[in-house]
Amino acid sequence: MIFEIDNVLLSSDIITEMFCCDLDKCHGICCIEGDAGAPVTMDEVAAIEESMDAVWEQLSATAQSVIDRQGVAYVDEEGDMVTSIVGGKDCVFTCTQQGCCLCALERAYRDGKTGFCKPVSCALYPIREKRLRTGQVALSYHRWNVCRDAVVKGRQLQLPVYKFLKEPLIRRFGPEWYEQLEILADEVAKTNFS
Helix, strand or coil: CEEEECCEEEECHHHHCECCCCHHHHCCHHHCCCCCCCECCHHHHHHHHHHHHHHHHHCCHHHHHHHHHHCCEEECCCCCEEECEECCCEECCEEEECCEEEEHHHHHHHCCCCCCCCCHHHHCCCEEEEECCCCCEEEEECCCHHHHHHHHHHHHHCCEHHHHCHHHHHHHHCHHHHHHHHHHHHHHHHHHHC
């Protein structure tokens, strides 16, 4: 089922499915698996470029080489602007700490070294955003086997996708939009569980 809030279409499983990242189990594998980088906007590319001094030393020599050669982002096979990758899969901004993949951009942000956290597409995962020809934005829940532990943990905590992603959804669409999503979720819950 598809719902609409202020010209944003969203699939019902964003409300009904449970999800909570479990870094202790997955070790941040989503940063190093896949066949393209994270989708980014031109504004985000500019913000990433401004953040490079804060993250450069955390990046691997290979990642630094890729950035020197092609920049922080490139256009993938589907025509989308995405973060650059190493070896056809690893995001250049991946750094490791105690065996866990982390985002160098987010670490620098949390350490107060930059004002940019990370691409909103990363923060919103497992929600994927697509702009339609109509100008509308469509949000869908992306299922990926590397996130199976996040599904298990989400079910244990009874934490729906939209609640797990409250902060990035507010960052992307604003607090009023999120309040409407909460109202919609309450209505969906009444319909499904009464």
